[in-house]
Amino acid sequence: MLEHGVRYGQAVTSTEVQQQDTTRVQIRGAVPPNHAPPGITVVAHMGVEVPQQNYGVPSRSTFQHPSQGLQEGWYFSLDGNHLTTADLVNLGKGLYKIKLSAEVEEHVIRAKNVIDKILSEKQGSCRKILSAPQVLYKTHLSTTSNSQTPNSTIAKTKELSKDTRNKIVDLHQAGKTESAIGVGPPLSPERTRMLLALRINVLAKGHSGISLETLQKMVAAFNASCLSWVPEQGTVGASGDLAPLAHLALGLMGEGRMWSPQTGWTDAMTVLEGHGLTPISLKPKEGLSLINGTQMISSLGAEAVERAEAITRQADVIAALTLETLKGTNKAFDIDVHAVRPHPGQILVAQRFRSLLHSKFFPSEITDEKSYQGVQDAYTLRCCPQVHGIAKDTIAFVKNILNTELNSATDNPLVFPQRGITISAGNFHGEYPAKALDYLAIGVHELGSISERRIERLCNPSLSNLPAFLVNEGGLNSGFMVAHCTAAALVSENKVLCHPASVDSLSTSAATEDHVSMGGWAARKALKVVEHVEQVLAIELLAACQALEFHRPLKTTAPLEKVYELLRSVVRPWDKDRVMSSDIEAAHKLLLEEKVWKAVLPYMEQFKKSD
Template sequence: MASLKHQYIYLDGDSLTTEQLVQLGNGTYKIKLTPEVETKVNKSRDLVEKIIDEGQVVYGINTGFGKFARTVIPHDKLEELQENVVHSTAVGVGDPLTPERSRMLLALRINVLAKGYSGISLKTLNQIIQAFNASCLSYVPEKGTVGASGDLAPLAHLALGLMGEGKMWSPKSGWADAKYVLQAHGLQPISLKAKEGLALINGTQMITSLGVEAVERATMISRQADIIAALTLEVLKGTTRGFDSGIHDLRPHPGQVEVAARFRSLLHSDVHPSEIAGSHRFCDRVQDPYSLRCCPQVHGVVNDTIAFVKTILVTEMNSATDNPIVFAERGEIISGGNFHGEYPAKALDYLAIGVHELASISERRIERLCNPSLSELPAFLVKDGGLNCGFMMAHCTAAALVSENKVLCHPSSVDSLSTSAATEDHVSMGGWAARKALRVVEHVEQVLTIELLAACQGLEFLRPLHTTEPLEKVYQLIRSMVKPLVRDRFMTSDFEIVQKLLIEGKVWQAVQPYMEHD
């Protein structure tokens, strides 16, 4: 299994987790193979060599690709064939993946190769692992995959750098010619043998690796959205009645129940009393607007969406997505369609639609905080309104991000364009599904950043009253990094600081000891 030992994650092709892949991406761990993997990889390669020696005709080993599948390639051209498929497929455009994302992509491709169904040689696989462990990372343009025969173009660029061609990045060299980057780390470029070029470029690893980052960031921001919303509810002097466990037991969706429990842990109770809640105990309000009262129902389905998408991605991460697939035990190499990106594409479109709702409802709460007719607070949360604009334009930024997300949430996977002379006649468009899911998650983080700052600013006007102990911990965390808004100032840097706290899960860490179930 994928286990941790001495700063290494041991890959077996079957049990890599999303958390481990993110750790591999940020450079926390290096990679080693389990002993069982070496045996499987060798058996798979032995079958490829046997087929070549016997002169059998098998797609991808001694035939052309796509429309040229019926073209048989002479024995003395098989290595050139593999180089050609990488060269001809490395046609991506756009900005390169960041080193972290390129590292995740490479780690995930190694995990698939470790399954032992790709036909790659152990020598080549070990060379790739050495490059990963040295953080020698290929230049991979983010655009150019339709998610049909997997992420062909990005994976070809990944292979190209390992071959010593194109550009590479390492902490030692920055961006430079790949052959010099490898040389600087004492590494040899890989030399492709029969089937190995195709083994490196067939699969859904860019869709999936970017999707893993999206789902992990979505997980973290969804947890913290509950905390931020609870703080806003306190500032707006809302009621806790809507979070009564009896209500949610009658509609027991797991995410809804979980969010309601978090609100109960954070808001006024005998365990954690709130002076602010006590100050409006006898008011005549019966219920709050939906953006406060319905948080368990709205945030809850986001949690369930994330859990569903994560299940799909974990399966995809540990699946053989090659074509053809080498069945060493059966002595067969069979063409199939495991490379098709529809599973992760559909899941990531769903993730974008689901997680966007956290920003949509957050923007409505920001409106309530900023609007004096709804908040009973100073207009736009600032003294000397008119001279100062306060959070007026910060709310506009949140509205702009929510509006942009509405376009980004249009599913890319409903589109398909026939390519490769109608051989690849249905595609997933999964690469764009993954990239826009990440952008949606980033926008959600930014909108909730604005709400968190606005809620903390609103709290200033309720002093000397205090909220509950866990929510005071959140306030103290934010105020340790960002001062109250006494008069208008440049706020973008404040947003960046707080978004970083959210990405790192600091707000969640501040309240986790107070949670009922987490």
């Protein structure tokens, strides 16, 4: 029997195999084998053989499966208190399996006992079980129109008969089916894995009244990569993400469709049986426990904020390369300038520009202060610390909101075992993550907007003193002219997508759920904005490296030369027109894998020590 010693929210780094005694090691966060601290041996799970993941199915996520990381079968312990956005993204990639600690299991059992006690007390009403006026999903999501259904009950007798108890179970079972009304394409396996992991995490807090048996079946499905068909549209973000979470539960019940690496998309029961799993059979309160919560918003938001953080770092590098090829000055990044306006993001960006551009540490042959001919550069160059900086500070704000949300009980009603009661409230409302993700879209969009203007400066000979559209023989070749059009189109789309979803609300459920967050759309469009920004910056990276060709044989700074070499390893210089979409895709992949950032990081760390 394998025993995994680790605190909640941490990757498993030790194990007991059969009768062998080993040291229990506690390490915060997810630790790949090749990144373990000195003296620590990270041991993989040895009891289950997991086939290599097959990512051949169509995926709407652009995350790449990393070439280095944990082997299949590594465990991550969830407790509802320590999960981060980065952890959740790694869980989505299939880097870990999940386990529950004995302490978590105890919390879950105590909450379930409260529900069972209420049933056994025979005090007469489903109203007490569900803490009226909580909605009964069996009735309020049915096709019949009844203004009283949101507060209806199914029993008002003095005792709960066996038949009434069965009706309670049927009610929650039906709630799963009747709430599974999503439309649109399904979430990718990676994103569904994130959704399932997050739902497990919040249920592990022990405030939902779910049975340990049901939670363990969810964990088993995650570990086998048996993932439900979850359409991406249909949630209004209160009461939670009903439709997507109902679809998530539907597959776990053996209904609808599921995906696994071995089967692809097929009948859910076939997938479960093929992996030796049994479907969930709902008990009282469990219908609500599985479909009430903000996990669709928050899981997609976790991916959005992690990708946003990655691209904003690399935006600094690409912008610095553009400034270099336009022979700009680094005076605007002087340390004293930013000390008198000490926003954290602004100070950080200015420091990065100083570390990348001409200095005594990393001299440039292309530009230095003696050769600078202008008075000051355009805003798109000298105001990067101010524009990029607020994007970074926005991301930090959003990440803080989401990390709290990932570890919050968003069920309804909530169970409080120490008090022996359930309380109906409003933690399911998605306004927090919805607002945060609207902010994220607006903040990150500006990185694409200012990047598009820098692309214009690179392509415009009157602004750059470079060949028009960065190509020789302009009469025969279009060069980067249409690539700039693509960047402009993406930025224009983002302007529309940045309209906040959370400013909208429509009354639903017979005016009982009369204010909703629209957080599902906020999350989906935030992801799309981030993807567009990545693509715009990929185009700028291509253009800046092409501009560098016209300065040869002169060399730029050592870190920026590394960026040039990195791009040239996948994209050759532009000498005459060819299909550019594959070049953009190759540059985009470098950004997704954060290779541009990794190329300059050692130089930036070296500079930071003496700045």
